[in-house]
Every structure is written in C-alpha cells, then in structure tokens.
Amino acid sequence: MPQKLSWPAEGLRRVPLAIYTDPSTYSREQQRIFRGRSWNYVGLAAEVARPGDFVRTYVGEVPVILVRDRQHELRVFVNRCTHRGAEVCQEESGNTKLFTCPYHHWSFSLEGSLVGIPFRRGIKGEGGMSPYFEPAQHGLEQLKVTERAGVVFASHSQDVEPLEEYLGPTILSYFDRVCDGRPLRVIGTMRHRVHANWKLQIENLKDPFHAALLHSFFVTFGIWRSDQATEVKVDALGRSSVLVSTASFKKAADGQAEEAPQAQGEFRLEDSRLIAHEREYEHGTGAILTVWPNLIILQQLNCLAMRHVRPDGPGACVKTWTFFGYESDTPELLQKRLAQANMLGPSGLVTIDDNEVLAILQAGASNSPHAAAVLEAGEGTGDAGHMVTESAIRGFHQYYRSIMGELTND
Amino acid sequence: MTRTPEHRELAADVELLYTNYCEALDDADTDRWPSFFAQESRYRITTRENLDSGMPLCFVLCEGQAMLRDRAAALKRTVFHRPRFQRRIISGLRLKTFDGLDESGIETCASFVVYESVGDEPSSLLACGRSMDVIVRDEGALKFKQRLCVIDSRVMPDSLVFPL
Numbered sequence: 054m055p056q057k058l059s060w061p062a063e064g065l066r067r068v069p070l071a072i073y074t075d076p077s078t079y080s081r082e083q084q085r086i087f088r089g090r091s092w093n094y095v096g097l098a099a100e101v102a103r104p105g106d107f108v109r110t111y112v113g114e115v116p117v118i119l120v121r122d123r124q125h126e127l128r129v130f131v132n133r134c135t136h137r138g139a140e141v142c143q144e145e146s147g148n149t150k151l152f153t154c155p156y157h158h159w160s161f162s163l164e165g166s167l168v169g170i171p172f173r174r175g176i177k178g179e180g181g182m183s184p185y186f187e188p189a190q191h192g193l194e195q196l197k198v199t200e201r202a203g204v205v206f207a208s209h210s211q212d213v214e215p216l217e218e219y220l221g222p223t224i225l226s227y228f229d230r231v232c233d234g235r236p237l238r239v240i241g242t243m244r245h246r247v248h249a250n251w252k253l254q255i256e257n258l259k260d261p262f263h264a265a266l267l268h269s270f271f272v273t274f275g276i277w278r279s280d281q282a283t284e285v286k287v288d289a290l291g292r293s294s295v296l297v298s299t300a301s302f303k304k305a306a307d308g309q310a311e312e313a314p315q316a317q318g319e320f321r322l323e324d325s326r327l328i329a330h331e332r333e334y335e336h337g338t339g340a341i342l343t344v345w346p347n348l349i350i351l352q353q354l355n356c357l358a359m360r361h362v363r364p365d366g367p368g369a370c371v372k373t374w375t376f377f378g379y380e381s382d383t384p385e386l387l388q389k390r391l392a393q394a395n396m397l398g399p400s401g402l403v404t405i406d407d408n409e410v411l412a413i414l415q416a417g418a419s420n421s422p423h424a425a426a427v428l429e430a431g432e433g434t435g436d437a438g439h440m441v442t443e444s445a446i447r448g449f450h451q452y453y454r455s456i457m458g459e460l461t462n463d
Numbered sequence: 464m465t466r467t468p469e470h471r472e473l474a475a476d477v478e479l480l481y482t483n484y485c486e487a488l489d490d491a492d493t494d495r496w497p498s499f500f501a502q503e504s505r506y507r508i509t510t511r512e513n514l515d516s517g518m519p520l521c522f523v524l525c526e527g528q529a530m531l532r533d534r535a536a537a538l539k540r541t542v543f544h545r546p547r548f549q550r551r552i553i554s555g556l557r558l559k560t561f562d563g564l565d566e567s568g569i570e571t572c573a574s575f576v577v578y579e580s581v582g583d584e585p586s587s588l589l590a591c592g593r594s595m596d597v598i599v600r601d602e603g604a605l606k607f608k609q610r611l612c613v614i615d616s617r618v619m620p621d622s623l624v625f626p627l
Contacts, residue, residue: 145512145617146516239518240518240519240520241509241513241518241519241520241521242510242512242513242518242520243510243520243522243619244510244512244617244618244619245618245619245620245621245622245623246618246619246620246621248621267543268541269540269541269543270537270541270542272541273537273540273541274537274541320536320540322533323529323530323532323533324526324527324529324530324533326526326530327530327533371618376520387519391519391520391521391524392524392526394520394521394524395523395524395525395534398522399522399619399621399622399623400508400522400523400622400623400624402534402537402538402541402542404622405542405543405544405622405624406542406543406544408621408622409543409544409545409622410543412545412621413545
C-alpha cells in the first residue's frame, strides 16, 4: 500500500532522503518533469552543423535523436520506431538521409515522416499492410525544439513558455555571458556514471560552500579561499540558479593577459599551466548555472562545458560533459582549455571529490530512507552575496514540490 | 621483421618497464609514477570517441614531469575518494619499432584492463582499452616519452582516480 511521502514540518529546510531512492518518485519525475513543461538540453548546434547530421541523446530517460533536416531546421525525435518500438538509430552520431529500423526496415525521413514500408502491398499480390493503414499517422514522435546562441533544447510540452522567459532575466544574462552568439566549437566530451540520484548531482552545483571544504585541491594549492567573493543568484521560481565566484588570482605582470595563482596555500603547483588562465569574462572567474531540470552550464576559468545529467534509475545518473570553445579561439586559448580540463570530469582533480561524495550521499539515503537532509545555511530561497547559504537548493526543492504534487512512497 | 637477440632483449626490457609501472600504480605508489617518464614527456588519457572524432580533449593531459608530479601530489594530498584497490593487466604488448631508443624513441602498443575493488562491492572492470606509447633510454633506464591510453567505453562506470 503506497504511503504518503511527507516533507517534515520544517518545510524547505528539510528534504526527505526517500526522494533520492524511491522508485515511484523517480517514475513521477519522468512524467511530471522531463515529459512536462520543461526545456531539456539536447546538444549544441555545432554538433549537427550540416543537413543530415545527427546525435543520439536523451530527454530524461527517453532516448532521442537531434538532427538537422534538409531545410537546415533542427528537429528532435523520440528514438523509437513507430512499428514495434525498437530504437531506429543506434549510431551515436553521424550523417544520414534516412533513419531505418533494422527489424522490418521502416524508414523515416529527416523530417520524421514514415517514407519506407517494405512489402506494403505484399509479395506477389499476397499479404501486405491493411488498406486502412495510414503512414502519415506513424511518423516519429517529435518534440518542440528551440535554439539560443547555438545551444539546443527540446520539450515534450507544446505550450512551454519561450526559453528566454523560462530562464528569467538573471539566468539568461549569465547564459548570454558565455553563449554570446559567437560560433561555438566542440573540443571533446567526457562521459561518466555517478552513483547518485540526478537531483543530488544538480544540488551539488547549487551548494556554494562545499567548494572551500571538500575541494582541498583549491585550498591546498592556494587557488581558492573561503573568504573569496561568491554570489548566489536564484530565479523567481527557484528552479534555476547561478553561482558566481572569484578565485584568488593576481596579474603575473602588467599588460599580460595571463593570471597566475597567488601563493596562499601550503603547496604550489610546479607547473601553473593547470590553472593559468586568460580572463575572458567580467563578473567573476567562474559562473556555474544550473538550468531546470538537468543542465549545468560550466564556466570555470577557461573551461566551458555543457554538463548534461541524465537520470539513470533512482540511484545513478550519467553525466555528459560537452567541452567547447569558440571558432575564434587562438591555439593558446585552446591549450588553456585543454590543460584546465585536468580538474574536471571522471579524472578531474576537483570533480573526483564530487563524484565520490555523491556516491556516499546516495548510500546514506539508501540506508536511512526515513531521515531528512538539513538545509539550515541561510534562510529563504533568494539571492545571497556570500557562499555560506543553501538558498539555491531550497529554491530547487520549492519548485520541485510544486511540480511533483503529493508524493507517495511504495 | 626478423627478430635478433638484441630485439628480444629490448622487448624483455620494455616488458619489465610495463610490469614495474603497473606494480607501482597497483600499489597506489603515486609518488613513483612520474619517475617512469622522461623529463620531456607527454601523458594522456582519452576515449576512443574523442580520438576517432579528432577531438583534442583528454581526461588527463600532463606535459612534462612537473605536471605529472603536480597530479601525483594532488592525488595524494587533496583528492577525496573512497578507499580502493586497482589491478592492471597488460596484454598483447608489441614493439612497433626497434630503432632509435636513444633518439626519438621506439613505439609500442598494448591492450590494458583495469579492475577496481571499492568497499564491499565485488571487483569490477573500471576501464579497458589500448595504449600507444613512445619509449626512450634516459640515463640508462627506459622511460616513457609518450604514453597515450585510449579507453574503449563511451561512458566511464565511475571515477578514474589513479593514472592508467
């Protein structure tokens, strides 16, 4: 008998750990969040530059194909043959004229129409499709698509608000800070499974003060101090937010673009290329956005990445980092992006900390389904001009609860 | 190519380098790790996906011993991770060239698998792939001038904490 999964009386200052492990909550999230009125990141336009280019990706758990059609329009299809339900596209990326299911060779155009049905009239006049069968009704399921500055989002909802409105003015301004209309260039991907619920991964990027404690790489090597300037900004609904931080750098010399780390820590890097960065943006040396539901847009020094967090059952998520720069990057700037990427991803000197902590958080949630997380740092769900606050996490759960409605626990 | 006794001796020396390298890393002796490389060296871990699509991004990119020592120091002093043991198995080691050990180096290729044992879980496969390396003689000892590890899988099953 399902029981009501209740939020403790403290309200947003508590989060029941069962929401990270409960299968029925997970199913409801797929339906209400990922199939609901949300914009889901599906890729960069640069990945599908020419007509026929496609990449395989996911909206929530649902496999989809992002493709550029013959008229250069971007389309997103559910990767499912409308005949028997097999995935029509098994290649991860490529260029094609048709998507053909290997089972009975139903073929779909780049516009999603069913254009090929072998044996439609039978063989030698015998058998074939029913006269009532109408191919026009069996095209691939299409999602609504939008693009801004080379970043592509899709939605199962036809009446979702425009992306700009969805992000709100503050988040939009930080989105535009990195994706400012210059053509983007993908420089590679990192993909890894994190053994934690997708929400824990998103919340980690809404938590500004773990950085100075967990990430001792920053502190030990004197890159980051707990008193450094940090700002948290949350959108009006609480669902998306940005952390803006300013690391402790000083100019190596006047007139040089390169900034070297201050020697504040116990140790110094022998080779500062790992962190030596070239200032590209005003307002902070790093800005990390979390866009509802499951996109992280990372700008940390010269590393730029779209981090897509795909839910993979209640206890895991798959993180895909699409690193990018601009078509206009100098070779020197590209080298900085590549060298600094040592801090990120499955072998990242900073990210490993997060992957590992998230795995032990998930284990904790599994072991104590009746316990709740305590979010008492700061108050409310609004902006803060310092790092010791959990307001962005509370904002996330405020919106999450409004979308999910009453939860039950199996 | 005909194999001379000198070739066989070189192949045995190269194999010993890999054996010692794996032993040091399986013992989590990250301090020793940079010593397997020449001063001027390049170490990379990437995926088949990035390599095949011509993408320059790597999981790990160290150029020169100093960057290797920085990573080793960070792994030892700063990175938080659950306790784990690793086991490296190298197979199919082949010398692609035999000449130039004291100049540009000799090329090797091999397959690798790495198992990992974390907590109470059974040992599991962390990574498998292929290495394409360049080995030189540096002050009498064989060292990596280049080591490129290319992982087969698209999605890593977990963090790749220690070097390959």
